[in-house]
Amino acid sequence: MAERITPRSESYSDWYVDIVLQAKLADYSPVKGCMVIRPRGYALWEHMQRAIDDMFKATGHVNAYFPLLIPESFIQREADHVEGFAPELAVVTHGGGEQLEEPLVVRPTSETIIWSMYKKWIQSYRDLPLLINQWANVMRWEKRTRLFLRTTEFLWQEGHTAHATAEEAREETLRMLEVYRRFAEDYMAMPVLTGLKTDAEKFAGAVETYSIEAMMQDRRALQSGTSHFLGQNFAKAFDVTFQTAEGSLDHVWASSWGVSTRLVGALIMTHSDDKGLVAPPRLAPTQVVTIPIFKNKNKTEVLAYADKLHRRLAERFRAEYDPDDANSPGWKFSEWEMLGVPVRVEVGPRDMENNTVVLARRDTGEKQSVDVEEAPEAVAALLEEIQSSLFARAKAFREENTREIDDYDELKAFFEADGGFAIAPWDGSPETEAQVKEETKATIRVLPEGNEKQAEGRTAIVSGKPARHMAVFAKAY
RNA sequence: CGGGCUGUAGCGCAGGGGCUAGCGCGCUCGGUUCGGGACCGAGAGGUCGGCGGUUCAAAUCCGCCCAGCCCGACCA
Missing domain, CATH: 3.30.930.10 (Bira Bifunctional Protein; Domain 2)
Known part of the structure; x- marks a missing residue:
C-alpha cells in the first residue's frame, strides 16, 4: 500500500x-x-x-x-x-x-x-x-x-x-x-x-x-x-x-x-497512533464526518437521510460529509481516521430502518448506535468524552514513565532502557548537570515549583553533596 | 556542520552504457459495486533531483551541488 x-x-x-x-x-x-x-x-x-x-x-x-x-x-x-x-x-x-x-x-x-x-x-x-x-x-x-x-x-x-x-x-x-x-x-x-x-x-x-x-x-x-x-x-x-x-x-x-x-x-x-493523526476534539480541523453507506438501489434515500443528518451536525460542529461513490465505506473509514477526525458517523439502510446512526470514536475505535434525533447531542457528549479520555490517557502514560531516582547508576540505567522523566536530587551545579548530559544524553527539563523543599535532607546524584533541587531529567527534542 | 542511507510518473519501487524506461497503487472516462482500504474495460501522466564532465551514445560511469531521513555536536 x-x-x-x-x-x-x-x-x-x-x-x-x-x-x-x-x-x-x-x-x-x-x-x-x-x-x-x-x-x-x-x-x-x-x-x-x-x-x-x-x-x-x-x-x-x-x-x-x-x-x-x-x-x-x-x-x-x-x-x-x-x-x-x-x-x-x-x-x-x-x-x-x-x-x-x-x-x-x-x-x-x-x-x-x-x-x-x-x-x-x-x-x-x-x-x-x-x-x-x-x-x-x-x-x-x-x-x-x-x-x-x-x-x-x-x-x-x-x-x-x-x-x-x-x-x-x-x-x-x-x-x-x-x-x-x-x-x-x-x-x-x-x-x-x-x-x-x-x-x-x-x-x-x-x-x-x-x-x-x-x-x-x-x-x-x-x-x-x-x-x-x-x-x-x-x-x-x-x-x-x-x-x-x-x-x-x-x-x-x-x-x-x-x-x-x-x-x-x-x-x-x-x-496519534499507527492509523494516523488523533486530534483532540477542541482543536480538530474536522470534528465529525458523516459517511453514508448505500447501494445503488437505495442510494437516493440513504443520501437524503445522511445529508439531512450532516446538516444538523454542521450547525453545531466542524462537520464534513463524504458521499463520494468512487470509494468504498471501508476506504473512507481509514482515510478519515488517518486525518484524525474524532467522531465518524456511519449511516446506512439498516440505520434508516431503525431511525438510528452509528457513531465511531477515533481514539478507541468503539462504535455505538444512537437514535437519529439524538445524534447531535450524542456527538457532543462523545466529543467531550474523547477530549477528557485523551488527556487521561496521556497523563497515565506520563505517570507510568516517571520515576523518582536517587541513585546515579539507576539513573543511567533508566536512560539506557526506555527512559522517561526521572525526578532526581541535584546539587544545583552546572558541572553535574553537564556530566549527566554527557553520560546519559538526558538534560534537566525543569525544576518544578516547591522542588527545593522536597530536596531537603537528600543526597544529590553524581556529586553526593546535599541536594538543593529535585530536578526533572529527560531526553529532549 | 561531521558520519550513514536515499532521490526514476502523484506515492511505493524495478531497471544500472545502446533501440519506444517499466511494475503496483493512485489519477481521468465508462460501467458494475458499497456496514472496515471492491472490480472490469479504456486512457492520461517521465527534463530518471540539478549542473558539469567522460563517451559515437549517459537514468546508468565520474565530479560538484541541492533536498529528505537516521545518528552525533547547537536550538522553540
Missing part, C-alpha cells in the same frame, strides 16, 4: 513524518528546513491561536505587529542575546539591488525591536504595565530541522510586557506560564510539567526562564512553551526608563513568553 504509515514500534521518527505528510498537515518546501503548512495543519494552528488569543485578551493583553527586519546592531545591544542568537541569524545584506549600509537581521525573536519602541512609548509609571503580544513568523537558521518541531521559519506568538516593579514582572511571567499550562491541558489534552529552567537551558537574555514540558509517546520531553522573566536586561540595553510616583527614575522590568507551531508537533506526538 502506497499510503502506509510506518508503525511507531518500527521507527518513531518515520512514523512522525508519515503522519504529518499523510494527514496532510504539512509538506516540504524547496528551501531547506522550511515547510508548507497545509490547510489541515493550519486549521489546527488557527484553533490553537484562537483559544490562546482569547486567554491573552482575558488577561489584559493587546495585539500589535512589529517588523520582520531588525537592524543588526540591535541584536548586539544585549550581551547574552547576541551570543545566543548569532549562529542562527539570517541576515539581509542587499536591498533594491544595492548593498545595505547596515545589514538587517530577519527576526529570530523581537525583544530588541520591541524594546527600542518601548523606549519611545514609556515615560511614566502611568504608562505601565504595557502588555503587548504579537503573532508573527520568525527565522532561526537551524542545523537540523524536523517538520513542526524545528523549522527554519516558524509561526508563533511572542508577548512582551513592561512593568514598574520586579514583582509585577515576575507575576506576569508566572501568570502566562499558567495560561500555557491551561491551554495545553484543556485544549490540547496534553499534560505538562511546569517549572524553572536551569541556567544552561534558559533563554539568551533572560534572568529566569520557565517552561511547560510534555512527554511524547517515545518518552522524550518536548518543551512546548516558555515564559521569561527578563529583569531589566533589555530595559538597560535600550535605556527604557520611567518616572516613578515618587519622582525617581528607574529602568523598566520585563517579561516575554511564547508558543509556536511546534505545538502542532506536540499534539501529533501526544495522541
Whole structure:
C-alpha cells in the first residue's frame, strides 16, 4: 500500500513524518528546513491561536505587529542575546539591488525591536504595565530541522510586557506560564510539567526562564512553551526608563513568553497512533464526518437521510460529509481516521430502518448506535468524552514513565532502557548537570515549583553533596 | 556542520552504457459495486533531483551541488 504509515514500534521518527505528510498537515518546501503548512495543519494552528488569543485578551493583553527586519546592531545591544542568537541569524545584506549600509537581521525573536519602541512609548509609571503580544513568523537558521518541531521559519506568538516593579514582572511571567499550562491541558489534552529552567537551558537574555514540558509517546520531553522573566536586561540595553510616583527614575522590568507551531508537533506526538493523526476534539480541523453507506438501489434515500443528518451536525460542529461513490465505506473509514477526525458517523439502510446512526470514536475505535434525533447531542457528549479520555490517557502514560531516582547508576540505567522523566536530587551545579548530559544524553527539563523543599535532607546524584533541587531529567527534542 | 542511507510518473519501487524506461497503487472516462482500504474495460501522466564532465551514445560511469531521513555536536 502506497499510503502506509510506518508503525511507531518500527521507527518513531518515520512514523512522525508519515503522519504529518499523510494527514496532510504539512509538506516540504524547496528551501531547506522550511515547510508548507497545509490547510489541515493550519486549521489546527488557527484553533490553537484562537483559544490562546482569547486567554491573552482575558488577561489584559493587546495585539500589535512589529517588523520582520531588525537592524543588526540591535541584536548586539544585549550581551547574552547576541551570543545566543548569532549562529542562527539570517541576515539581509542587499536591498533594491544595492548593498545595505547596515545589514538587517530577519527576526529570530523581537525583544530588541520591541524594546527600542518601548523606549519611545514609556515615560511614566502611568504608562505601565504595557502588555503587548504579537503573532508573527520568525527565522532561526537551524542545523537540523524536523517538520513542526524545528523549522527554519516558524509561526508563533511572542508577548512582551513592561512593568514598574520586579514583582509585577515576575507575576506576569508566572501568570502566562499558567495560561500555557491551561491551554495545553484543556485544549490540547496534553499534560505538562511546569517549572524553572536551569541556567544552561534558559533563554539568551533572560534572568529566569520557565517552561511547560510534555512527554511524547517515545518518552522524550518536548518543551512546548516558555515564559521569561527578563529583569531589566533589555530595559538597560535600550535605556527604557520611567518616572516613578515618587519622582525617581528607574529602568523598566520585563517579561516575554511564547508558543509556536511546534505545538502542532506536540499534539501529533501526544495522541496519534499507527492509523494516523488523533486530534483532540477542541482543536480538530474536522470534528465529525458523516459517511453514508448505500447501494445503488437505495442510494437516493440513504443520501437524503445522511445529508439531512450532516446538516444538523454542521450547525453545531466542524462537520464534513463524504458521499463520494468512487470509494468504498471501508476506504473512507481509514482515510478519515488517518486525518484524525474524532467522531465518524456511519449511516446506512439498516440505520434508516431503525431511525438510528452509528457513531465511531477515533481514539478507541468503539462504535455505538444512537437514535437519529439524538445524534447531535450524542456527538457532543462523545466529543467531550474523547477530549477528557485523551488527556487521561496521556497523563497515565506520563505517570507510568516517571520515576523518582536517587541513585546515579539507576539513573543511567533508566536512560539506557526506555527512559522517561526521572525526578532526581541535584546539587544545583552546572558541572553535574553537564556530566549527566554527557553520560546519559538526558538534560534537566525543569525544576518544578516547591522542588527545593522536597530536596531537603537528600543526597544529590553524581556529586553526593546535599541536594538543593529535585530536578526533572529527560531526553529532549 | 561531521558520519550513514536515499532521490526514476502523484506515492511505493524495478531497471544500472545502446533501440519506444517499466511494475503496483493512485489519477481521468465508462460501467458494475458499497456496514472496515471492491472490480472490469479504456486512457492520461517521465527534463530518471540539478549542473558539469567522460563517451559515437549517459537514468546508468565520474565530479560538484541541492533536498529528505537516521545518528552525533547547537536550538522553540
